[in-house]
Amino acid sequence: MEAVIQRAKELLEQGEVKAVLGYAKGTGSARRPHFARQAGQLDKLVMDEACVQNLAVYVTKHEVKKLGKVAVVALPVTQRAILQLMAERQLRDGSLAILAVDDGAVKELDSASALEEHLALKAQVLNAKDKASLADLEAMDQGQRWAYWQKELSRCMKCYACRNTCPMCYCDHCTMDCNRPQWVPVASHGIGNLEYHMVRTMHLAGRCVECGDCGRACPVGIPVHLLTIGAEETVHELFGQRAGHKAKLDYALSTFKTDDKESFIR
Amino acid sequence: MANTYNLSHESLKGLFGSLRRDGRRILAPVDAAGRVELGEVEAPSQVAADYLQTILSAKEVAFPKVERLLSYTIAPGRVDLKDAEPRALPTVLFGVRPCEAKAFGALDAVFNWDYRDKFFNARMEQLAVIGLSCTKADEACFCTSVGGGPADATGSDILLTPIEGGYLAEVCTEKGAAIRALAPDLFRPGNGVDKAAIAAKVQQAFDQPALTSQLPGMFENEVWADQALRCIGCGACAFVCPTCVCFDIQEEADPKKGERLRCWDSCGFHQFTLHASGHNPREVQGARWRQRVYHKFSYYPERYDMLGCVGCGKCTRACPVDMNLKEHLIEAAGVKA
Amino acid sequence: MRVLRVPCTGRIDYMMVLKALHKGADGVIVSGCHPNDCHYTSGNYHARRRWMVFKKMMEVMGVDMRRITFSWVSAAEGARWAQLVNEVTDQVRALGPYTEFRQVIGAGIE
Numbered sequence: 051m052e053a054v055i056q057r058a059k060e061l062l063e064q065g066e067v068k069a070v071l072g073y074a075k076g077t078g079s080a081r082r083p084h085f086a087r088q089a090g091q092l093d094k095l096v097m098d099e100a101c102v103q104n105l106a107v108y109v110t111k112h113e114v115k116k117l118g119k120v121a122v123v124a125l126p127v128t129q130r131a132i133l134q135l136m137a138e139r140q141l142r143d144g145s146l147a148i149l150a151v152d153d154g155a156v157k158e159l160d161s162a163s164a165l166e167e168h169l170a171l172k173a174q175v176l177n178a179k180d181k182a183s184l185a186d187l188e189a190m191d192q193g194q195r196w197a198y199w200q201k202e203l204s205r206c207m208k209c210y211a212c213r214n215t216c217p218m219c220y221c222d223h224c225t226m227d228c229n230r231p232q233w234v235p236v237a238s239h240g241i242g243n244l245e246y247h248m249v250r251t252m253h254l255a256g257r258c259v260e261c262g263d264c265g266r267a268c269p270v271g272i273p274v275h276l277l278t279i280g281a282e283e284t285v286h287e288l289f290g291q292r293a294g295h296k297a298k299l300d301y302a303l304s305t306f307k308t309d310d311k312e313s314f315i316r
Numbered sequence: 317m318a319n320t321y322n323l324s325h326e327s328l329k330g331l332f333g334s335l336r337r338d339g340r341r342i343l344a345p346v347d348a349a350g351r352v353e354l355g356e357v358e359a360p361s362q363v364a365a366d367y368l369q370t371i372l373s374a375k376e377v378a379f380p381k382v383e384r385l386l387s388y389t390i391a392p393g394r395v396d397l398k399d400a401e402p403r404a405l406p407t408v409l410f411g412v413r414p415c416e417a418k419a420f421g422a423l424d425a426v427f428n429w430d431y432r433d434k435f436f437n438a439r440m441e442q443l444a445v446i447g448l449s450c451t452k453a454d455e456a457c458f459c460t461s462v463g464g465g466p467a468d469a470t471g472s473d474i475l476l477t478p479i480e481g482g483y484l485a486e487v488c489t490e491k492g493a494a495i496r497a498l499a500p501d502l503f504r505p506g507n508g509v510d511k512a513a514i515a516a517k518v519q520q521a522f523d524q525p526a527l528t529s530q531l532p533g534m535f536e537n538e539v540w541a542d543q544a545l546r547c548i549g550c551g552a553c554a555f556v557c558p559t560c561v562c563f564d565i566q567e568e569a570d571p572k573k574g575e576r577l578r579c580w581d582s583c584g585f586h587q588f589t590l591h592a593s594g595h596n597p598r599e600v601q602g603a604r605w606r607q608r609v610y611h612k613f614s615y616y617p618e619r620y621d622m623l624g625c626v627g628c629g630k631c632t633r634a635c636p637v638d639m640n641l642k643e644h645l646i647e648a649a650g651v652k653a
Numbered sequence: 654m655r656v657l658r659v660p661c662t663g664r665i666d667y668m669m670v671l672k673a674l675h676k677g678a679d680g681v682i683v684s685g686c687h688p689n690d691c692h693y694t695s696g697n698y699h700a701r702r703r704w705m706v707f708k709k710m711m712e713v714m715g716v717d718m719r720r721i722t723f724s725w726v727s728a729a730e731g732a733r734w735a736q737l738v739n740e741v742t743d744q745v746r747a748l749g750p751y752t753e754f755r756q757v758i759g760a761g762i763e
Contacts, residue, residue, distance in 0.1 A: 077455050082638035083546045103637070107548060113600055114545070187713060196715025196753060204761060205353075207372075207381050207555045207580060214550040215636045227587050233668050236566045237382045237579045240760030245671055248714060252667055255706045267636035269371055269552045271351050277713065284709045289702070303706065306698035308689070312705050316724040316737070380763035403763060570676075577762065 054123055054149050054156045055095045061121045063089055067147050068118030071108055073101040083108065087117070097123065097151065104261040106131030106217035110140050121147035126172070127261035129165055130294025131217035134259060136162040137299045140220055162297035169295055176279070180262065183276055184283065200240075203247060205270040208238035212264035212274045213250060218257045218293075225249060247277060255281035256302040259294040318469060319493075320506035324482035327502035328360050334499040335408050340444075343377060344410040345370050354409075363411055368454055373558030373630060374412050375423060378439040381555075385435070385565070387575035400575075404438040408495070410446045415459045415628035417447040417471030419558030425620040426561045435578075444491045447472030448483075453516040456629025458642040460518045464626055467515035477511050484509050521642050522649040524613070524623070530651070531614040539651055540609070541602030543644050546637050549601050551582030553631035553639065559612070559624050562588075583607045609648065654738065661685065663696025667707045670721060674754050680720045680745030682737065687725040697725075719744070720751055 058070040074084030074094040081100045086092045104127045108114045124132060129150055135141040148159040150168055159165050176184075187195060213219045213226070226234055226246060234249055235242035250264075258278045265275030286292050289310070291302040323331070335342055336358060344363045346355035352367040354374060384400040420440070427436035450457075450466035459465055469475040473492035476483035484506055487496050496503050554560040564581040567574060581588060584605070589598045598604045616624035625641075632640045655678075659665055662685030673681045683704065691697045704723055712718055722741050726734045 076638035077632060077640045077643075080638050085545050108546070111601075113541070113602070190715075192712070192715055192717060193753075194715070195713065196717075199714050200757065209551040209555045209582070210585070211548075211550040211552045211636050214548040222586075233672070235568055236564065237568070237577050237762070239382045239577075239762045240757035241675055242382075243761070244714075244757055245668075245675070248671060248710065249668070251710050252707065255710065263636075267550070267552070269556055269634035269636075270353075271349075271371075277710070280713050281706060281710055284706055288705055288709075303699075303702055306695060306702050308698065310698070310701055310705070312701065314708060314723060315701065315704065316722065382761060383763040 052097075054097050054151050055092070057149055057156060057158065058086070058095060058121055058123065059089075059092050061147055062086060062092060066119070067121040069114075070095065070121045070123070071105055071114075072123035073097060073103070073105075085114075085117075095123075101125070102266070103215075104128050104131055104217050104259070104263045106135060107215055107263070109146060110135060110217070110220040119145065119147065121149055124148050124150050126150075126152060126169070126174075127259055127263075128217075129159075129169055130174070130259040131261065133162060133165045133169065133297065134218065134257060134294040135220070136165075137296055138257075138301075139299075143297075166295070166297045174260070174292065174295075176260065176283070177262075180260075180276065180279055183273065184280055187276060187280070199247075200244075202272045203243045204240070205272055206238055206243040206247070207270070208236070208242065208246060209269065211267040211269060215263045215267040216254070216278075217261075217263075218254055218259070219250075225253070247274060250274070251277040251281050254278040256285040256289075256291065257293045258282040318475075318486040318488045321485045321487065321496075321503035322479070322482060322506045323476065323485040323503060325360070327482065327499075327504075330502050331495075331499055332357075332359055332410075334502075335495065338406075338498055340406040340408050342408045342410050343374075345412075357410070368450075368452065369413055369416075369628060369630060369633075371630070371634065372556050373419065373628070374409055374416050375419065375558050375560075377407060377409060377443060378420065378436055379423060379427075379561065379563075381580050383435060383578050385576045385578055387573070389573045390571065400435075402435040402438040404442045406442045407439075408444050408446060411448045411476075412445060413450055413628065414447050414466060414468040414470070414472065414475065415457075415464055415626040416558045417445045417475075418464050418468065419626045419628070420445070420471050422559035422616070422620075422622060422624050422626070423561055425616075425622060429620070444473045444495060445471060446495070447475045449475065449477040449511065449514070450516040450518075451478055451514060453518045454629065454633075456632035456640065456642065457516075457518050457627065458521045458629065458645075459627035461521045461642070461645075462524055462623050462625050462627040465515070466518055467511045477509070477514055479509055479514065484511065484514075522646045524649075527645065527649040528613050528617050528623075530649075531610060534648070534651055535606070535610075537651055539648055540606035541600070543639075543647070544600075544602040544605035547584070547601050547605055547639055548637055549584050549586060549604065550636065551580070551584055552634045552636060553608070553641075554582035554584060555580055556630040556634040558628060558630065559626060583611065609644070613645070654742070659685075661691065661693050661696035662700035663691075663693060665700060667703065670707075674716075674720075674751065675758065677755065677758075679748065679751045680722070680741060682722045682724065682741050684722075684724045684726050684734075684737070686727050690727060717748075717751065717753065719748060 061067045070086040072095045073081045076082035106128045143162045150157045234245045260279050262275040285302045289302040343354050344357045345352045347364040388397045427433040469488050473489045475486045562581045564579045566577045590596045612624035
């Protein structure tokens with residue numbers, strides 16, 4: 051894993067990038083995102099098992115785009131998110147130096163097509179814990195699921211950590227912030243929370259790269275990632291498409307097949 | 317001047333009973349599936365056994381995340397307006413940390429500044445705080461840098477400090493004395509315990525008065541944009557903060573009826589200062605982060621003669637990207653003008 | 654019953670269904686032209702995909718899906734439309750008010 055840090059150093063020192071976005075030691079045993087813009091800030095970069103955040107959330111930010119070309123230390127989830135962002139035309143192809151890290155190996159990628167090829171080498175696997183949680187939800191009956199989510203969502207205070215940590219939630223003007231007309235109540239009361247999480251789930255169905263950062267970000271521990279990951283899995287089961295795998299936009303909900311199969315429309 | 321007593325574990329159980337017989341609900345940190353949050357309890361055994369702090373602050377007891385201010389109905393030719401009455405239940409907040417107890421003062425400064433907020437005040441009048449001194453701290457804590465301490469009694473009506481067999485109980489206010497009066501026999505004469513020896517050791521991290529005096533001169537310093545580069549602009553820090561007091565007023569209405577709600581808001585949000593014209597005086601996250609620091613460490617002292625931060629570290633623990641406030645303040649304090 | 658008219662099923666935002674429930678509806682019919690019979694060529698094909706994902710999301714959330722009926726009914730099928738509305742009305746009447754959902758409205762306000 052030192053290799054990625056070594057390469058990041060070279061890129062910055064040779065002036066090929068203006069900043070390196072990676073991980074650094076944080077409070078206690080935590081890891082945090084770290085921007086190194088001068089050689090002196092490179093020493094803080096670390097790469098280990100505790101580095102999990104999807105750093106792609108930063109690459110669409112105006113403040114980060116203004117830095118110039120950035121090298122990103124990219125785990126598989128970050129790679130998928132970057133590819134999806136390029137497919138959605140939120141990121142110019144070639145605007146990043148991608149230091150792809152997979153099981154300790156490092157590969158430098160500089161284009162959407164290179165990312166697509168690289169990601170095709172290894173199948174995307176849902177982690178065991180989320181898989182089990184989704185199965186638990188599936189096993190509940192309708193009333194139990196309603197009770198489960200109502201209890202969980204009652205803690206939501208609409209801090210929007212789940213939205214803001216999501217690489218795919220890049221809209222400058224989120225539908226949550228629209229008030230003419232106002233679809234979803236601003237207040238974090240029962241109906242406001244329910245509708246917010248339904249809308250978030252629908253907006254990410256077919257676009258979610260399944261990093262789980264939304265769930266990790268929640269300060270009050272609501273497993274909101276099960277909603278988005280669940281919806282993404284639904285899209286995959288129904289239509290065979292996945293977010294973050296194609297350089298050309300492959301969004302399941304902006305296309306159709308005449309023989310799409312369902313059994314509930316009368 | 318505080319009167320000091322001894323309160324045994326057994327006596328505390330009795331005190332909980334007395335408080336409940338007096339018609340008060342007791343809110344205390346409870347363990348909810350690994351998270352420590354405030355919950356209603358009947359006996360000390362239900363209080364979380366081992367906790368540093370709750371995730372959320374206790375502010376929601378006096379300043380809930382959503383509260384109704386008024387409601388109305390509209391009929392042809394008339395509008396019937398109804399003021400909401402705050403649901404203020406007699407409440408004892410048990411086991412909150414000294415930093416959080418102190419934080420109610422910062423809320424009070426705003427809610428009773430140029431206007432007396434009836435909702436906040438009604439709840440505060442019904443609220444008594446039994447604080448609990450800290451015997452441990454973590455890397456996010458910095459109470460001693462902002463004028464507090466792990467055994468500081470400010471804001472507590474009664475402050476308990478764990479000792480062998482029970483607690484040292486300092487009755488600090490009239491509300492505290494009223495609680496003692498419910499069961500005076502439970503409070504035994506206290507001995508000369510050295511609180512400081514029991515309390516957690518929290519090193520002073522930075523020179524706050526110096527920081528406050530240099531902040532006006534470093535508004536344009538690039539340190540704020542640098543620190544905010546990894547901030548994702550959510551409201552987690554503000555919503556868990558015991559002193560963050562900003563709110564939004566929302567009208568939820570249809571043509572026949574409506575209600576006005578007060579909801580928590582955060583200066584970290586892009587929309588917080590967005591004008592109707594489209595202009596945003598705090599266009600970038602660096603400006604919003606600076607506002608957060610300045611409000612707590614410059615504008616609060618200037619306006620209310622107190623700090624808007626108690627050093628509890630909740631924001632640091634809640635932050636999805638590990639924005640460590642203590643670390644950032646140390647860095648800001650180290651900036652040479 | 655209240656009818657919300659839209660030009661095409663492709664125009665149906667799932668938020669309209671949520672808002673119907675929010676405003677107190679105990680049942681919702683989502684309906685429009687049959688696939689392969691779209692005035693705008695493919696509106697209903699797009700809608701179908703969206704409904705498939707939406708229905709699953711609502712199920713995961715624990716919404717009672719007996720209260721939401723999806724049906725293809727063309728403008729030329731007046732009798733079928735009447736029958737559908739009657740059937741769904743009877744079904745929703747039998748289910749009674751959607752109290753589970755209504756309890757959420759107004760909850761969480763101090």
